[in-house]
Amino acid sequence: MKRIVTLNTRNLSESKKNGGCGECQTSCQSACKTSCGVANQKCEKAAK
Amino acid sequence: MGLIHSYKLNGYNIVLDVASGSVHAVDEVAYDVINAYENSSREEIVQYITNKHGVSEQDVLECLDDVEELKAQGVLFSEDKFRPDVDLLSKRSTVIKAMCLHVAHTCNLNCEYCFAAQGKYHGERALMSFEVGKRALDFLIENSGTRHNLEVDFFGGEPLMNFDVVKRLVEYARSIEEEHGKHFRFTLTTNGMLIDDDVIDFANREMDNVVLSLDGRKEVNDRFRNTIGGQGSFDVIVPKFQKLVKARGGKNYYMRGTFTHFNPDFTEDIQTMLDLGFDELSMEPVVCPPTDKYALTEEDKQVLYGQYEKLANMMIARRKEGKPFTFYHYMLNLDGGPCIYKRISGCGSGTEYLAVTPTGELYPCHQFVGNKDYLMGDVWKGVVRDDIRDKFKRCNAYSRKECADCWARLYCSGGCAANAYNSTGDVNGTYTYGCDLFKKRIECAIMLKVDEAQLDL
Ligand code: SF4
Numbered sequence A: 001m002k003r004i005v006t007l008n009t010r011n012l013s014e015s016k017k018n019g020g021c022g023e024c025q026t027s028c029q030s031a032c033k034t035s036c037g038v039a040n041q042k043c044e045k046a047a048k
Numbered sequence B: 001m002g003l004i005h006s007y008k009l010n011g012y013n014i015v016l017d018v019a020s021g022s023v024h025a026v027d028e029v030a031y032d033v034i035n036a037y038e039n040s041s042r043e044e045i046v047q048y049i050t051n052k053h054g055v056s057e058q059d060v061l062e063c064l065d066d067v068e069e070l071k072a073q074g075v076l077f078s079e080d081k082f083r084p085d086v087d088l089l090s091k092r093s094t095v096i097k098a099m100c101l102h103v104a105h106t107c108n109l110n111c112e113y114c115f116a117a118q119g120k121y122h123g124e125r126a127l128m129s130f131e132v133g134k135r136a137l138d139f140l141i142e143n144s145g146t147r148h149n150l151e152v153d154f155f156g157g158e159p160l161m162n163f164d165v166v167k168r169l170v171e172y173a174r175s176i177e178e179e180h181g182k183h184f185r186f187t188l189t190t191n192g193m194l195i196d197d198d199v200i201d202f203a204n205r206e207m208d209n210v211v212l213s214l215d216g217r218k219e220v221n222d223r224f225r226n227t228i229g230g231q232g233s234f235d236v237i238v239p240k241f242q243k244l245v246k247a248r249g250g251k252n253y254y255m256r257g258t259f260t261h262f263n264p265d266f267t268e269d270i271q272t273m274l275d276l277g278f279d280e281l282s283m284e285p286v287v288c289p290p291t292d293k294y295a296l297t298e299e300d301k302q303v304l305y306g307q308y309e310k311l312a313n314m315m316i317a318r319r320k321e322g323k324p325f326t327f328y329h330y331m332l333n334l335d336g337g338p339c340i341y342k343r344i345s346g347c348g349s350g351t352e353y354l355a356v357t358p359t360g361e362l363y364p365c366h367q368f369v370g371n372k373d374y375l376m377g378d379v380w381k382g383v384v385r386d387d388i389r390d391k392f393k394r395c396n397a398y399s400r401k402e403c404a405d406c407w408a409r410l411y412c413s414g415g416c417a418a419n420a421y422n423s424t425g426d427v428n429g430t431y432t433y434g435c436d437l438f439k440k441r442i443e444c445a446i447m448l449k450v451d452e453a454q455l456d457l
């Protein structure tokens, strides 16, 4: 495609099948303590 | 409802597909084609684009075919198939996996804006005893189901004012984690005043993360971060932080600052942190009632938007110089990031995450501590207010009407219940000021990813 470049992203539909293990951090921990962001959280499962 | 979110930033044209999480970097032609796509016919688009950009009809048709191909692949204009039944989500069973231990409701600094200061913990200065902390750790293990990793934050007040208990609790946790098939991850949040070699040694051995509170420039830091006697803390804590980070040998830490109405130009404070040698940074907007004199205003918001862009550019420049730094909110992991369950299920406050006071009371999170309406139980009896827990279980990316249509919902999963409560009186409300800043940060973070990919468009 000459005018569109798509970045690699985790396929969220696929993650419906292989996600949800719950091993990751809760959102508010570490640095922030004042807001909820999830996209910067690490997936512990993918890391395994 | 908007299926895509498109924006221009820093010379990039970016299109996000909301439901699939896909990110597309596009040129000017494709940007206009995509934005016209949903509401115009092919013929109309061809006419509009050929006129506007002086490209051939053939060119536009090709671009339209590409758009349709991406749509067929489910990465553009994709339908949201995740919208769960909120009632179902609120009935799910959850385990507790994280705890914020308020080991010291007292502090050696007196920072005016601190949500722990000014009697917000109702003047009851208190230290957690080892027995209470030990019971809290046992309670966490008992209620964590099959979950392996358990997170515990030592928080306050200033947790180092109860350092002995912190040490004994860590020792206790380490002595029992294996037999229970668990692994504890500890975080220490400190203002730095009491850091010494013993603390450094301990923190670097046992703490997965340390959060160091510094607001940046000396005059900014010392405006709020003062001792009880009114002395600024900057000169005392900076050398201690430097020593700790140097000894940390690459293990995680965060330098965390707060900006207020008095320093909306917070990139200056980031610059100070960088100059002092710190490179894992976080700056957060102050949390306070809008009537406080340091509360951020609507005018500040415009300044902050510019600051977030400037920060992104600082990161690009430093990356090029081989001196990269991280900013907590700009760390996005696009290809290995969280699964859809994580993205929709909210922050976990009141369900997977609880805060424990020095006397062993349980609250939904550190920001609710002291608000008796939200007292959920204690570490002996457990959670006795199921109604509170169920209310928090309902908090997710789809539970608020503002979020249902918001392009950022799978990045923030419905926002912070405490912010919502403080600004609207309802944990299921939305703190729109925070949302505006959040969305700006995500736009910047994604732009940084596009920049990193060094695309040729
Ligand atoms: S560890 Fe990964 S797969 Fe498991 S719940 Fe968290 S984000 Fe989802």
Ligand code: SF4
Pocket (backbone or CB within 6 Å): B397, B400, B402, B403, B404, B406, B407, B408, B409, B410, B412, B413, B414, B415, B416, B430, B435, B436, B438, B439
């Ligand atoms: S909390 Fe705000 S930013 Fe997050 S999804 Fe809801 S409206 Fe969007």
Ligand code: SF4
Pocket (backbone or CB within 6 Å): A027, A028, A033, A034, A035, A036, B347, B348, B349, B353, B364, B365, B366, B367, B415, B416, B417, B418, B419
């Ligand atoms: S409600 Fe807000 S402050 Fe509390 S844990 Fe959730 S994101 Fe953090």
